[in-house]
Amino acid sequence: MGNVTLKNIAEILGISITTVSKALKDYPDVNKETRDSVRLLAEKLDYKPNPLAINLRNKESKTLGVIIPRVDHNFYSTVVNGIITEAEDRGYLVIILFSGDSSSLEEDQVKLLLEKRVDGVLMSMATETEEIGHIKELIKKKIPLVLFDKTTEEISCSKVRIDDKKASFKAVEYLIETGCKNIVHFRGPLPPQAYTDRFLGYKEALEKHNITYDPSNVYVCDELTFNEGYEFTKKALEEHPETDAIFAMTDLVALGSLAYCQANGIRVPDQISIMGFSNWFMSQNSTPKLSTVHQPIKELGKEAISILIEEIQQRKNEFPVKHFTAQLPTEVIARGTTR
Amino acid sequence: MGNVTLKNIAEILGISITTVSKALKDYPDVNKETRDSVRLLAEKLDYKPNPLAINLRNKESKTLGVIIPRVDHNFYSTVVNGIITEAEDRGYLVIILFSGDSSSLEEDQVKLLLEKRVDGVLMSMATETEEIGHIKELIKKKIPLVLFDKTTEEISCSKVRIDDKKASFKAVEYLIETGCKNIVHFRGPLPPQAYTDRFLGYKEALEKHNITYDPSNVYVCDELTFNEGYEFTKKALEEHPETDAIFAMTDLVALGSLAYCQANGIRVPDQISIMGFSNWFMSQNSTPKLSTVHQPIKELGKEAISILIEEIQQRKNEFPVKHFTAQLPTEVIARGTTR
């Protein structure tokens, strides 16, 4: 029992395919009765237009490609949630592909999407990516492209990011305003840029409040693990006994800090305030609950896909496309680990 | 600059589309020189066959639909990782859709996939789903279907599951073998079935080792949170002071148990052994590290998609399709919270 086609309906009704097509699409020049009989039969046979045929004709696939480093990570799975939901609401389907943070795999995935003729591409660049020829290729082939999260200035296209610097600035300012003066910062590795931005926000907040920035107060976590948070807290408190706050660039590390403090009788937040970043669900599960910075991750996905679809629509209508960068706002969530 | 087609190449070379097509597909009846010139030009123009056209002709989409309750959850994002990777390796693209654990949304998503003419469907049923008419519809329309994780006996199709009962059995047996006799079990809510299976494994292990099963030793967690683990541990230890082991149906709850013990000076594992379930990455981040049961989640996704693709291939070749249920093996990971 293959699928019902316009032809099937036309044959049964003894009319032409053209008329069937028109009847189904509410063309004005179709007799009411013809129209009704067509619709009735179509309904009865459960006719569904074949998207493959429509897409071939319209030279579009109504499918979007998304390349992310991985999905089994809270940040990306949340983004993907936003992406798929929003795309579906707008009539697009999404193909998710992984780069595994590898430049060459990313390149392969771009090629695959190109071959599959997706209508547009959304991507968060692999951390490793330095070579951006494959991304430029997309631009050259005039495939609408939007970069999100991990982006680069070298590509001219719309971008959507969390405003990491400002988020970090607000978090540190909050610590300062609640009386902290000796704030240690645990930052992440050099690429990706986000960690540098968070570091810059930290520095800027100190400067604004006339606190001298001391590089030795900044520790670089390479693994971003709970254990690193634990160990670096130990180290930081040994090297800087005057520390009264720790700002970690991600919740898991902050949770490690909290664990160290608790294991060593350091009262949080009385003696030391701890501020995380991300508002990961586990930050609600510590005692006291972790203060952190909420990032609108799902909204990031939605916004990115919206911009992409807008752009696709504009190009189709031959409107001029203007690129821009959206910075999504964040929020400090003060819970139990800050004063 | 539209995309290069067979026609373009044919015109430039002054030959027919057919010959170009054949040359590109290594048909034996093409002159070597013709073939080479075609290939050369195709290469130069970066010709890529239009999958829309191919699919229309072949009446297949080389696309698979996957419906899961959500993706922003460790289990599903790991499964999705396996699914997408394996599908891509086998030449298929994947459309992920969410049911949000709602029966009616799940139905909508099935319909959407049907309209989009995916070649097959993989799904983990919404917990809420009782109505299965939409799933039967898939069977009726002869769309290859594989159920994984949350399945039902009411649908005749291949299924892939983690062997929850056996996994649980092994975990509890491990506790018994390391000297525990009074084992409390924190189980999950009634649907999904997995929690009941884990409970049954617990019960069976007790029976095998001649330990009387006492229903009051079983507590039902509805939220599966850290706090529930904490609170139920308090309650369980009050009601059953003789308890020497806690087996929680998921790591987060077990972590809550551990936290309660540590906050109350109960030595783990000396006084009480704690066994989790899932081998969530956070189970490596506690001190001591949590003993747990590893589930091959990514493999679950790979296996499910493999079976689906096999089935698609079999149907295409008009081979008989036999359904079966694969139960993936699990492993007890003994770490620091058990003796």
Place this chain on the structure above:
DNA sequence: TTGTAAGCGTTATCAC
């Protein structure tokens, strides 16, 4: 060895 023609399912154009 090469090419013609039909067909996959849909839609737009243009006759009638």
Place this chain on the structure above:
DNA sequence: GTGATAACGCTTACAA
């Protein structure tokens, strides 16, 4: 109001 025809890009019997 209706329908024949061409076109989207590709594949494959079947001729030549």
